Amino acid sequence: MPLLPQQIAPVDERQAALTDGCLSGHTGALMDYFLALRAETDAALAPRLGAAAGKPYPYGRCAEINSDLFTRLARRVKEPATDVDRTLRDFVSQGGIVRTVWGVLRGQYFQNAIQFGGLYVDVSNDTVVLTKPKVEILPIAESGLVPVRDLAHFRATAESYWGAAIYANHLVPSLAPLLPMISASPGRLRPGMQSACDYMIALMCLDGFRQAEDWLRDGPAPPAEIASAVLASVPPDLRARTADGRAESLEACRWARASGCDRDQGWRDVRVKEYLRTVRA
Known part of the structure; x- marks a missing residue:
């Protein structure tokens, strides 16, 4: 059955192998990369997005942040200029899955994130608890994100x-x-x-x-x-x-x-x- 929009894709043997071969050894560089992209997103969105539920940006703005950063990411991968750009381009060119995902996180709240094969990259990790790190990278299986069942x-x-x-x-x-x-x-x-x-x-x-x-x-x-x-x-x-x-x-x-x-x-x-x-x- 085809995946629903933003549904987490199954991590089969191929995706697991691609993730291990292309990405798993670069977690630190990936964290720095996504933090830099998040800074660009914040600079663009913070001045024009008002408070949500009475709380200042980035509270409640996970969809907007995820969408903006994903657009920036797509441009970077299309025209790679850095080692991480090229690493992600190679991952995609070999068939690695990159898609935005959405669901219920750890039974507590709705959350948007990005799936890279077997990795979960939450670039709006601080939009519910403002003191949390801005970016979280975990294996999909350990992320706690699940699709909405019904x-x-x-x-x-x-x-x-x-x-x-x-x-x-x-x-x-x-x-x-x-x-x-x-x-x-x-x-x-x-x-x-x-x-x-x-x-x-x-x-x-x-x-x-x-x-x-x-x-x-x-x-x-x-x-x-x-x-x-x-x-x-x-x-x-x-x-x-x-x-x-x-x-x-x-x-x-x-x-x-x-x-x-x-x-x-x-x-x-x-x-x-x-x-x-x-x-x-």
């Missing part, structure tokens, strides 16, 4: 990490198959739909929106004050058309499954654009 796993992590209450998305039925949850984290995150990351969207498609439908059927509706806060940024044409948003959301899942939308990239792209309209509003 909606229950996501909800449990969001509740403990964000202090979130999670409700069913009966407010925006057309997006409910992909974004079936509403989260509210007083003093931390604004109420909104979850989760608009590539991994979770692909996970909802994986079973034809069945677990999304189950949650929309059984999960609690958001209370009035949370619903009002979410709908304040939702254009009128995306809101539930009737007073029974639960029924509309359930029907959206059934229609999407029957129509093969779980395999339709165009349909998914339209829904993501609709979601972005709610963010920009």
Whole structure:
């Protein structure tokens, strides 16, 4: 089965051998390399990213940091100028896996990182506990990062990490198959739909929106004050058309499954654009 976006790739014998042969003897140089890249990223992001959950940069900015640094890394590997650039280019040219990954770290919080074959490189290690080192490099097997298994796993992590209450998305039925949850984290995150990351969207498609439908059927509706806060940024044409948003959301899942939308990239792209309209509003 193809990997989901940002899912950890299995470390088979080839990846283990490439990691040992190309990277494992250079851990110190790799640490210096990623710390230098992180300094470039901080210089670019810190002036323009405000506080998250009332805490200053880099708190809560693991996605932005990981994405920016990965872009810088790709440019460096494409046009290598240093020994470490060339080491990483050689690793990639021999078939070494380099990909961004996302999941639940050590049962505590969501985290973004970069996988290099059998290595886990967390370039935003200080975005939850600000006193931790900025970069952590470990074998994947020792990292404690695991994929989100299902909606229950996501909800449990969001509740403990964000202090979130999670409700069913009966407010925006057309997006409910992909974004079936509403989260509210007083003093931390604004109420909104979850989760608009590539991994979770692909996970909802994986079973034809069945677990999304189950949650929309059984999960609690958001209370009035949370619903009002979410709908304040939702254009009128995306809101539930009737007073029974639960029924509309359930029907959206059934229609999407029957129509093969779980395999339709165009349909998914339209829904993501609709979601972005709610963010920009």
